[in-house]
Amino acid sequence: MGLKITVIGSGNVGFHLAQRLHESGHRICQVFSRTPTKAAHLANLVKASGISNLKDISLEADVYLLAIKDDSLKIVTEEISFLGKYNKLIAHTSGSVSSAVFENHFGRYGIFYPLQTFSTTKKVDFEQLPFCIYGNTPAAQDSLFQLAQSICPNVYAINDEQRSILHVTAVIVNNFSNYLYGIAHDICKDQDVSFDILKPLIHETVRKIDVSNPQDVQTGPAVRGDLDTIAKHIDFLKKYPDHQALYQLISTGIIKQIKERALLDK
Amino acid sequence: MGLKITVIGSGNVGFHLAQRLHESGHRICQVFSRTPTKAAHLANLVKASGISNLKDISLEADVYLLAIKDDSLKIVTEEISFLGKYNKLIAHTSGSVSSAVFENHFGRYGIFYPLQTFSTTKKVDFEQLPFCIYGNTPAAQDSLFQLAQSICPNVYAINDEQRSILHVTAVIVNNFSNYLYGIAHDICKDQDVSFDILKPLIHETVRKIDVSNPQDVQTGPAVRGDLDTIAKHIDFLKKYPDHQALYQLISTGIIKQIKERALLDK
Structure with missing residues (x-):
């Protein structure tokens, strides 16, 4: 029950997604990239035809997946809006853009959002990757859900509002901890x-939250109320004023959290 | 070549350390805890005698390991300073207290600092744990280094200044990311x-830095200069003013870092 799919975009997400769909038995009709060599490279990997002009997009696919930058979504949707007249299903892979971007152009649309950090050079583990799906009709939702399930075991139905919450929290846990x-x-x-x-410590910290609420396993000088150590660290960080401000803000946050939790326990 | 060791303290660190030393062929002479039942429990596990009064500390051990709270180190060191007269080797397991705490009482002393987050309930993986060692004389350093190597493969010679840097960075990567x-x-x-x-994303973020400088793999709206998404997130977080301030500070930090790196690349 493979589908015919066109992937628009060959950045990190489009690159891995097209290959996974291809390997999972779907037929990739076309892949689009503004850079012809990128389009050709990915097309070759997934036995599709590569295009670098949206005017060359064909009607043969059932599903059109947009894996492009957030700020290009509106303009690209308009450029390919003729597909809406043929009742094609369209979805984008963004964590933050509302599905309403498709509203006036397509009757069947949705979201196909893999919640993960992608690098071109590293193989994506689709077994571990959570897919967040939304469809504007029950049938659209069902199609996208099944498509996601065919390439990954962890699929969640997530509406626009929930997705925006997941996106901000994803930024916090991923981009900010990496910072x-x-x-x-x-x-x-x-x-x-x-x-x-420090690497084993970093790994252990992450392993702990697999089984615990992070707040229950918080350790460190702030949680112990060890103000001497905090003062020593803040003094050391005077060479790094930005990091010093961050140290201060987070330590204050942890101390506040502990007090609030103590009040809740009463 | 097992040593005779007395472990002072039976909190998270003392509890796991005593057992690992015992299992690795060292003889644990005594374990101390102010709480007699805790002393007895750990003593039983490592075939030692449990004591809850520092006056009962015997001279039979070669090495005395202090695994106690930072702010008790000074007073406990004074209480057991008579051991210095017998040329005993003493070390503490703290990440932040200077080895100078031993200076006036002991001729041979050092640091035996396992850089990891310990929970009483969870088994510690000593194969993954980095041990930071310092000795005030080459011989003391050598003894502590060998002792650490007998229970764990990753041992580093780290002086007081380097250790204080590791401690502040450990707080940043562990306590702060957990926050x-x-x-x-x-x-x-x-x-x-x-x-x-979000859990698969958290794991992937950590896996990336095993092979990359974190700054080289930074992703997210701040690094892309996606100010619309940042504004949307900051607006969403107005329900959480503390988190909003943190979001703002870290996003500003990431943007600044990108600019500085761009300047360096020129």
Whole structure:
């Protein structure tokens, strides 16, 4: 029961998605990239035809997946809006753009959002990847849900509002924690200490939340109320004023959280 | 070549350390806890005698390991300073207290600092755990280094200054990233979205830095300069003013970092 699919965009998401769909028995009709060599490269991998002009998009696919930058979604949707007249199903892979972008052009549309951080060079583990699906009609939702299930075991029906919450929290857990790692990496490099020493700690911290509410396993000077250590750290960080401000803000946040939880427990 | 060791403290660190030393062929002479039942419980596990009064500390051990709270280190060191007269080797397991705490009482002393987050209920993976060692003399350093190597493969010679840098960066990568997970958990719960959907993303973020400098793999709206999404997220977070301030500060930090890196590349 393979579908005919056209993938518009060959960045990190389009690149891995097209290949996974192809490997899972769907037929990729066309892949689009503004860069002809990128389109040709991906097309070759998934036995599709590569196009670099949206005017060349054909009617042969059942589903059109837009894996492009958020700020191009509106304009590309308008450019291919003729597909709506043929009752084609369209979906985008963005975490933050509302499905309403399709509203005036398509009768059947939705969201096909893989919640993961993609790198072109690294293979994506679709077994671990949560797919967030939304369809504007029960039938559209059903089609996208089944399509997602055919390439990945963890599929969730998520409406626009829930998706925007997942997106902001994804930024917090992924981009922001990576920023913290970057700060630590920077300081270690600067002070000639190996950042590698910290890696097992980073892994263990993440393993803990697989089984626990993060707030229940919070450790460190702030949670212990160890103000001497906090003062020592803040003093050390005076060489790094931005990091010092962040240290202060998060420590205050942890202390506040502990107090609030203590009140709730009463 | 097992050593005779006395472990002072039976909290998270002392509890796991005593057992690992015992299992690795060392003889644990005594374990100390202020709470007699805790001392007896751990002593029983490692075939030692449990004591709850520091006056009962015997001279039979070669090495005395202090696994106690930072703010008790000074006073406990004074209480057992008579051991210094017998040329005993002493070390503490703290990430932040200077080895100078031992200076006036002991001739041979050092640091035996396992850089990891410990929970009493969870088995510690000593194969993954980095041990940071310091000795005030080459011989003391050597003894502590060998002792650490006998229970764990990753041992680093780290002086007081380097250790304080590792401690502040450990707080940043562990306690602070866990705080970010807690924020996301809170928002998800509040808005009725499953936090579980975010877990694969959290794991992937951490896997990336095993092979990359975190700053090289930074993703998200701030790094893309996607100010619309940042504004949308900040607007959403007005229900959570503390989290909003943090979102703003970290996004500003990421944008600044990108600009600085762009300048460096020129």
